[in-house]
Amino acid sequence: MPPRLRVAIGADRAGQQYMSVLRDDLRQNARVASVINTSSDHPDAVTYPVIACEAARLVVEGIVDRALLVCHTGLGMAIAANKVPGIRAVTAHDSLSVRASVESNNAQVLALGQGVIGLAAARRLAAEWLTYRFEATPTTAAKVDAITAYENRPRRHLL
Numbered sequence: 001m002p003p004r005l006r007v008a009i010g011a012d013r014a015g016q017q018y019m020s021v022l023r024d025d026l027r028q029n030a031r032v033a034s035v036i037n038t039s040s041d042h043p044d045a046v047t048y049p050v051i052a053c054e055a056a057r058l059v060v061e062g063i064v065d066r067a068l069l070v071c072h073t074g075l076g077m078a079i080a081a082n083k084v085p086g087i088r089a090v091t092a093h094d095s096l097s098v099r100a101s102v103e104s105n106n107a108q109v110l111a112l113g114q115g116v117i118g119l120a121a122a123r124r125l126a127a128e129w130l131t132y133r134f135e136a137t138p139t140t141a142a143k144v145d146a147i148t149a150y151e152n153r154p155r156r157h158l159l
C-alpha cells in the first residue's frame with residue numbers, strides 16, 4: 001500500500017452534514033494517516049472561500065497531502081482553492097473524473113456538492129479518491145508542469 005495520506009476536510013454551512021460523515025469515514029480509513037478539520041462544527045461559522053483557502057494553504061505548506069471540501073455544489077470551494085498558488089482543485093461527482101483528477105491532473109483538492117449527489121455516492125467517491133495516486137508519465141507530467149509554469153510566470157505575461 002502507498003504511504004498513508006494526511007487529509008484536510010472542510011465544509012461551509014451547506015456541506016456540514018456530509019462533511020461530518022466523510023470526516024468519520026476518513027478517520028477510519030486505513031489509507032489515511034491523519035485528518036485535520038478546517039471548519040468549525042458551528043454551521044454559521046464560516047463561508048466557503050475561507051474554508052477552501054485555509055485547506056489549500058495546508059496543502060501548499062505541506063501540512064497535509066490533500067483536502068476534501070464540501071459545499072452546496074462543490075463549485076465555490078474549487079474556485080476559491082484554485083486561487084491559492086500551487087493548488088489544483090476540482091469539483092467531481094463521478095468515478096472517472098475523481099480518478100482522472102488525481103492520476104492525470106495531480107489535483108490535491110476534491111470538492112463535492114452536498115446538493116448535487118447523495119451521501120452514499122459522496123462516501124464512495126471519497127473512498128475511491130484515497131486509492132489514487134498521480135501517475136507521472138511524460139505526457140501527464142508535462143501538462144501539469146505547464147500549468148505550474150503558467151502560474152509562476154511574471155504577472156505582466158499572463159494576458
Ligand SMILES: O=C(CO)[C@H](O)COP(=O)(O)O
Nearest residue numbers: 014071072073074075076077
Ligand atoms: O455551493 C456553494 C458555493 O459554490 C455554497 O455552499 C453556497 O454558496 P452561496 O450560494 O454563495 O451561499
